[in-house]
Amino acid sequence: AQSVSQHNHHVILSEAASLELGCNYSYGGTVNLFWYVQYPGQHLQLLLKYFSGDPLVKGIKGFEAEFIKSKFSFNLRKPSVQWSDTAEYFCAVNAYSGGYQKVTFGIGTKLQVIP
Amino acid sequence: GAVVSQHPSRVICKSGTSVKIECRSLDFQATTMFWYRQFPKQSLMLMATSNEGSKATYEQGVEKDKFLINHASLTLSTLTVTSAHPEDSSFYICSARDVDLVRYEQYFGPGTRLTVT
Numbered sequence: 001a002q003s004v005s006q007h008n009h010h011v012i013l014s015e016a017a018s019l020e021l022g023c024n025y026s027y028g029g030t031v032n033l034f035w036y037v038q039y040p041g042q043h044l045q046l047l048l049k050y051f052s053g054d055p056l057v058k059g060i061k062g063f064e065a066e067f068i069k070s071k072f073s074f075n076l077r078k079p080s081v082q083w084s085d086t087a088e089y090f091c092a093v094n095a096y097s098g099g100y101q102k103v104t105f106g107i108g109t110k111l112q113v114i115p
Numbered sequence: 116g117a118v119v120s121q122h123p124s125r126v127i128c129k130s131g132t133s134v135k136i137e138c139r140s141l142d143f144q145a146t147t148m149f150w151y152r153q154f155p156k157q158s159l160m161l162m163a164t165s166n167e168g169s170k171a172t173y174e175q176g177v178e179k180d181k182f183l184i185n186h187a188s189l190t191l192s193t194l195t196v197t198s199a200h201p202e203d204s205s206f207y208i209c210s211a212r213d214v215d216l217v218r219y220e221q222y223f224g225p226g227t228r229l230t231v232t
Contacts, residue, residue, distance in 0.1 A: 004158075036223075043119075044208070044223035090158065103149070103221060107158040 002027035002095045006106035021076040023091035032094040033074040039087045086113045121224035135195045136227045138209030145211035148192040153206040165192045199231040
């Protein structure tokens with residue numbers, strides 16, 4: 001069965017600091033990878049996604065993520081965070097399993113940006 | 116575009132009663148909808164995958180007779196929690212996948228907070 005690990009459960013950064021949130025998955029087949037963000041009081045929104053091609057994908061609000069197949073990783077990065085980036089971030093993997101697709105989410109990382 | 120709504124946003128019910136939660140894709144057609152449950156400080160747990168016009172596929176450990184899912188149209192799926200108990204209290208989130216299968220994106224609803232007293 002596929003699984004997704006997010007190693008940082010709670011991250012606190014000052015504004016302008018750089019961010020990297022780790023995401024590792026376990027699945028040997030073809031995957032699609034996603035990062036979702038949930039701002040306080042709001043629902044999940046897609047931040048960025050990887051299907052194929054360039055392993056470095058750019059999303060909204062200056063976020064990017066790099067798919068490293070050999071490491072089964074899809075880490076999220078942002079060079080300079082803002083207070084408005086305070087939110088919970090979920091990594092997700094869509095994989096084919098047992099004849100149907102299934103998306104598995106990581107436990108989430110709460111990011112708190114201090115002004 | 117790609118908006119998913121859920122109704123109600125919050126519901127409180129008594130133990131033993133049934134509660135229906137609606138999930139609608141407002142501006143796109145969704146052949147597949149997903150129902151998740153989120154516990155405090157935990158990730159989203161997939162409960163079932165619902166395909167329009169066919170029976171839902173439930174994840175292991177999810178009681179299909181307790182969590183009835185109906186996907187009657189390309190824009191509506193419902194989750195009915197039957198004979199609710201306090202342990203069913205949780206945050207239920209639906210998502211919908213666009214008919215454009217290449218995209219594999221899911222669009223999430225705002226969630227429904229169920230409290231069973």
